[in-house]
Amino acid sequence: MLHNLFAAEWLKLRKRPLAWALLAAFLGLLTLYLGLWALVIALQDGTLSGGRLRVEVLSAAQTAQIKRQLSFPGVFGAVLGQVNSVGGILAVILAAGALGSDFGWGTLRAQLIRAPARGRYLLAKLLALLLALVCGVVAGLAVGCLIALVAGMALGLPSSLRGGDLLALGAGILRSLYVILPYVLVTFVCAASGRSALAGAGGGLIFLALDVGAGSLGSLGMVSDAVRFVVNLMLQPNINRLVVENAALFGLDPTVLASGLDLATLPSLTQATLVVAAYCALFGYGAWRLLARRDISGAG
Amino acid sequence: MSTKNVIETENLTRRYGARLAVDGLNLRVGRGEIFGLLGPNGAGKTTTIAMLLGLVRPSAGRALVLGHDVQADPVAALRRVGAMIETPAFYPYLSGYDNLRVLALAGGLPEVRIAATLEAVELTDRARDRVRVYSQGMRQRLAIAAALLPDPELIILDEPTNGLDPAGTAEIRALIRRLAAGGRTIVLCSHILSEVEQLCGRVAILKAGRLVAEGAVAELLRRERGLRLRVEGDSSRAAALLAALPWVRAVEQRDAALLVDAPVERAAELNAYLTHAGVPVAEIGVHTSNLEQFFLEVTGDT
Incomplete structure (x- = not known):
């Protein structure tokens, strides 16, 4: 029964223009991000002027970090980093559209008459959404690889790709989806609560902004261990730990380009995994509870 | 069930x-x-x-x-x-x-x-x-x-x-x-x-x-069948006279007419009764209702 619902959700999602527009936006922004770094390196190394003019604005460590992002296997970390930043925002919008539009268009009624188990409906929607995100990540990786190949040739960047990097890539993709999951689920809560895509997108994006803002409280962890314990129960420090670990898989160090990030105050990988799981469980239960208990009315 | x-x-x-x-x-x-x-x-x-x-x-x-x-x-x-x-x-x-x-x-x-x-x-x-x-x-x-x-x-x-x-x-x-x-x-x-x-x-x-x-x-709709009549003069007196008849179940004043819940085959008897009582009958006929009229009556939206 779940596979039927999943097939229905996948059909809705893959034919939805919003999904393709968000994918195009993600790939466009990713190209812009990597392209700008390639331009910076070209200016820094004087590649564009044949070595006559060098614009040195970055430290040697920053330059090396960017070069790693533009070559294999570092480009994988760069793409997954973008998945967890701009991709998270786009995932919230897609999730809001996926659930909220069923309320807004009134299609939820017809769907629940045919398949009344609301928990399964929500799970199928989540699984279809995650599959769409996997497709988006894979497309992003393809674009990233293309840019790395072009940039590598143009800028003469050293590259090496081993079998272990591809294994790490699988783990990295899963971890990047795990980082997005709580935001997708909190978007479901907001969409079910407000019964609209607008409520879902608004609530999800506000939560995301507040959570990222709360990340700046991480420095309070230096006050004492007790304060650090409390701060590290918030979502953002745990998300940061997972993102840092993902970058490290491909030899990147995010603190080089993001000086505000203090690795010493971040929670352990185990804690981060468990705390994010707890938030996912909380938001997932909230979304299911709201959907299961609420009256399903017509189009909004 | x-x-x-x-x-x-x-x-x-x-x-x-x-x-x-x-x-x-x-x-x-x-x-x-x-x-x-x-x-x-x-x-x-x-x-x-x-x-x-x-x-x-x-x-x-x-x-x-x-x-x-x-x-x-x-x-x-x-x-x-x-x-x-x-x-x-x-x-x-x-x-x-x-x-x-x-x-x-x-x-x-x-x-x-x-x-x-x-x-x-x-x-x-x-x-x-x-x-x-x-x-x-x-x-x-x-x-x-x-x-x-x-x-x-x-x-x-x-x-x-x-x-x-x-x-x-x-x-x-x-x-x-x-x-x-x-x-x-x-x-x-x-x-x-x-x-x-x-x-x-x-x-x-x-x-x-x-x-x-x-x-x-x-x-x-059959329950809504009865007689509809219009009298010359005081219709409230006619209603009182009709209500006294044992075979009249109900009388209702509606606009200028009286709706009488009574067997339709007694129309002639009812006409003679009112005329004899000094209330001339101007018009008499069978009253039937359609669903719309019935709906409006039971929902009080008349």
């Missing part, structure tokens, strides 16, 4: 804060019936239907559909139920075919049903067009096709001819009759009472969430 009944509700109640949307409703809809569920706007029809379809949770009481409690076992209750509630709702970016495919997939129904239902509502030619470009009438047909997807034993149709042109309306009415002739049970909500009168064998009328009338259409 009786095996004859496709729908049974027991004290079905839905409260929104202080307001009772549906108040202790007890309904029985038998197998193979075309049953009309009527009421003015806000009477509780849609809430009742939504409770029958598991979309709204009752505050009290329960609803049995095809022998299953809708709250306890919605999957079993709704497996062979098709429904169209209020405004047809579809994914505007999908074609008519794909909209039905979504529902077929969700319900685990064979996709071969899609072509058959599209054929039944004559939408096959436009099935690949996006719903965004459909007219209201086409959406209405698509909603009926969606209701027919599970090869339903029970079909609930809320305003099925809304937005259809006269030819489309006639086709849908014919389709409803065909479906009922095939042994399906149909619950029809419509504000077009002539349509209900043509199609439905039995009706229930709701007002402010309460059941105010229920029965076979012919029986309800």
